[in-house]
Amino acid sequence: VTAAVLTGAAWTVSGGIAGGWPQSSILGKEDNAEQQSALPIGTKGLRTLIVEARTFLACAAAARSRAGLDGVTRDPTEIGIVCATANAGLSAFREQLEISSGETRHVPATRGPQSGFNAPAAQAAIYLNAQGPNVTLVGGATAAAEAFWIGIAELELGAAVMIIGAVDCAPAQSEPRAAALVLERIEPRLRSTRPTRRISIHRRTEQLQHADLQHVWADVDACSFVRKVIDTLPGSEHRTVAITCIGGASEVPPVVVEPS
């Protein structure tokens, strides 16, 4: 079993940053605007980002704030990002096709490399100066669960802080959805200074018989899976909650949430 502590999280509601933890209430639009303006990027810079990158960056920055890491000096090489997505960069890819066929002009050349799935994680690393591991996984809930596995593995291998999240812009939706959370290495000082939850992931599914409550999700998207982990607050009756996803082509051990 490997484990880490969840110290902060943020997610979108209707496209804007509207929710966060460890503050239980849902923030209003004013807070959303505040979060957006607090991004380490100017208006001009924002315009150069594809919408999925912008949304994921805003979420990741808000999660970092919630974790109390703003202004905290850390070695940037110890901070990493893992992002799960089904379709990030698709609109930029279509743009490149339109340019090649002569249908569109005046698209900045810098948007081209954002046609890859990894644009949100890459842009978040650039603007948050996260020089540690940077990974993107493609798929639905299984990709998000895999993101937890890789994030926690990187904490084992030496990273101090991993921002794990998901972003998607479904074809029928005008605005993307995103969710991000901050996982940190387990250190005794964390428990006394900040609210935390323990997140663990087991090597193999069969080792998880001890969980008090098992949530099994089928065919949900990556954002929903990350939100499920964020929203899971073990109570007195169920102290250990295991979240498993079924779907896609992968077997991923459950993500387990416990009180710290």
Place this chain on the structure above:
Amino acid sequence: VTDSVAVTGVGVCSPLGQREEYWSGLLSGRSAFTAIDRFDASSFVSDRAAVIQDVDVASADVPAVTAFALTAAQEALTDAAVDVTMDGASTGVYVGTTLATRPSIEPRRGVEPAPALPTRDFALLCRPLVERFNLGGPAALIPTGCAAGNHAIGYAAHVVASGRADRMLAGGAEELSWAIVGMFSRLGALSPSTPRPFDSARDGVLMGEGAVFLLLERASSALARGARIYGLIAGYANVSDAHNMTAPHPQGRGAQYAMRRALEMSAVDAHDVDFICGHGTATRLNDVAEARAVHGVFANAGLRVPVTSIKGAVGHTLGAASAMSCVAVLLAMRDSIVPATTGCETPDPDCALNVVLEPREQVVRTAMCNAFGFGGSISSLILRRR
């Protein structure tokens, strides 16, 4: 990642052919570039690319990238002499890629483009591998650009080392994309002639396509079943340059950190590395930044250690590129010969690397495989001969 993860199978689907043809092509200095006939590239800086000719893309019932991946995976499994269809429950697959199946919506000669990508298009690359080979272990697409193959291999090694799966197929797959050839052309990264990595006259890269898979398993398991071991995955690092979406950090900051971290993880001293398979895209900025990073890590040994790039032979295969480099390293270990950098004739003094200009007979005990991608995605893998 520990020394206990062994490579026991190697599968290649490349513009030079499958594993042994790919290897003999690299050793003979062949370059696989031909005129692109799959789509109209006449408006780009170059209409040439390294294209796979011996897989019938037009009549395949899966996207081309998936056909390449299935071909390479089958060769890796056959090479490893394991029948996962009978015992695939604890075998998984990690696939590095940049675009996955996105090119299937592009206009192509003789092929009707898909009207739109299905919402779950990613499944069109990963799921056929899972279903064809009955894989029940972890399965994921890792689309981290040009460093994706290394990422897939590095994380798959961790999956095996941690005991989460007994075996992993890991590598990368990519097909030629009209949009991406156009993008490289517009970015000024496409060569109007031919790729010449680390050469004074280099003027850019040409694109390629292909797939590579390695079969990873614990060395103890491999030895117990009498399997041939090509090499061991000794260490791995994945970092971000956190600098710019397109340009590398001028001093190769992230690249230096990745190399140092991979060496540290594998407990290897830089002086013990006897071969580097570099990223070597043959673009002006990348090759110099990579060379500076090598010198930053290896100091004086940077002038001595042989460096090769395979992109002058097979082009830039994006998500498959670093996995193809890994194969070059593993086969160099097997045959004790280092392939030359096809296309390089006059090494650039600004790079000041020991670029291999002719195939060189030498024992390769420890090698490094580097990859750098758009978005600052950087990975470094250390392979060791058993």
